[in-house]
Amino acid sequence: MKAMLLNNYGENATFTTSDIDKPAVKANHVLVKIAASSVNTIDTMIKNMGTDLPISPATPALLGMDFSGSVEAVGEGVEGFKVGDEVYGCAGGLGDLPGTLTEYIVADSNLVAHKPKHLTMRETAALPLVAITAYEGLTRAGVKKGQKVLIHGGSGGVGHLAVQLAKYFGAEVYATGAGEKQFAIIEKFGATPIDYMTESVSDYTAKYTSGAGFDVIFDTVGGPNLNKSIEAVALNGHIATTVSLCELDLTPLHFKGASLHVVFMLIPMLHNFKRDVHGSILERLAKISNEGHLAPIVDDHTFSLEQVGDAYAHLQSGKAIGKVVVEN
Numbered sequence: 582m583k584a585m586l587l588n589n590y591g592e593n594a595t596f597t598t599s600d601i602d603k604p605a606v607k608a609n610h611v612l613v614k615i616a617a618s619s620v621n622t623i624d625t626m627i628k629n630m631g632t633d634l635p636i637s638p639a640t641p642a643l644l645g646m647d648f649s650g651s652v653e654a655v656g657e658g659v660e661g662f663k664v665g666d667e668v669y670g671c672a673g674g675l676g677d678l679p680g681t682l683t684e685y686i687v688a689d690s691n692l693v694a695h696k697p698k699h700l701t702m703r704e705t706a707a708l709p710l711v712a713i714t715a716y717e718g719l720t721r722a723g724v725k726k727g728q729k730v731l732i733h734g735g736s737g738g739v740g741h742l743a744v745q746l747a748k749y750f751g752a753e754v755y756a757t758g759a760g761e762k763q764f765a766i767i768e769k770f771g772a773t774p775i776d777y778m779t780e781s782v783s784d785y786t787a788k789y790t791s792g793a794g795f796d797v798i799f800d801t802v803g804g805p806n807l808n809k810s811i812e813a814v815a816l817n818g819h820i821a822t823t824v825s826l827c828e829l830d831l832t833p834l835h836f837k838g839a840s841l842h843v844v845f846m847l848i849p850m851l852h853n854f855k856r857d858v859h860g861s862i863l864e865r866l867a868k869i870s871n872e873g874h875l876a877p878i879v880d881d882h883t884f885s886l887e888q889v890g891d892a893y894a895h896l897q898s899g900k901a902i903g904k905v906v907v908e909n
Contacts, residue, residue: 613668713859
């Protein structure tokens, strides 16, 4: 079967069209014919940094984590899936798990779910990693009806889904961004946009919470921006973040009695740890989507499997609007 492999890592490394053996299904796994795969920031980091990241596969590397497709074979012990089912998941492309930049994947059935009924394969492929991340961040922070929720980076890959999910959970949602395009995305999904370029934390906290702070903050920007989240969070509030690779003074957080939740959604794949939780989350996300409350923004540019290098470059250019998808 056709696969796009990396024979070496680095910013100038290129994908090579290769012919590899079609994998055979095995116990507790499903063989999926891949329709589409999306490109995530972590994918570009692996390509550029290689072995500097402990999660990178050995070369020649088959990258790609997200996929949508159809079940072609079901392994022994698998329940809930049959041949022909349309599915999606995040199940490879790191460590010793072969990725999705190919025609077929043998995926752990615990990392797979039935695709949303009303989304295309292209749209569905855009969901798994970012949607699971958004769901984990919000639920671990205990989001609930009536709360005021702030999402930093509300138009981004994780952020625009977090806005939709926070609204679904009944929260009053605010999201930071800059420029008309980002504000339009935030408003499209029912959140109030905050211009982080012109509005200070103290200003928008006073404006929208009367100075009390936000009950839940999901910080998809992270790093130094976590200081803004700490400033904006309410007493006994919760902050969830996807980017905490930094040194940070937690003293202000301590005096607010607030909690910090770090989301690293690759743990189930990397450590074979509670993989069934991801499958359950994906089923829940499909249900929410089927009810009309969750849909990804997909970039208008189309890329075939052979054009995956261009897809990676487009994401890294910063010009993509929504998720970048590669189609088979």
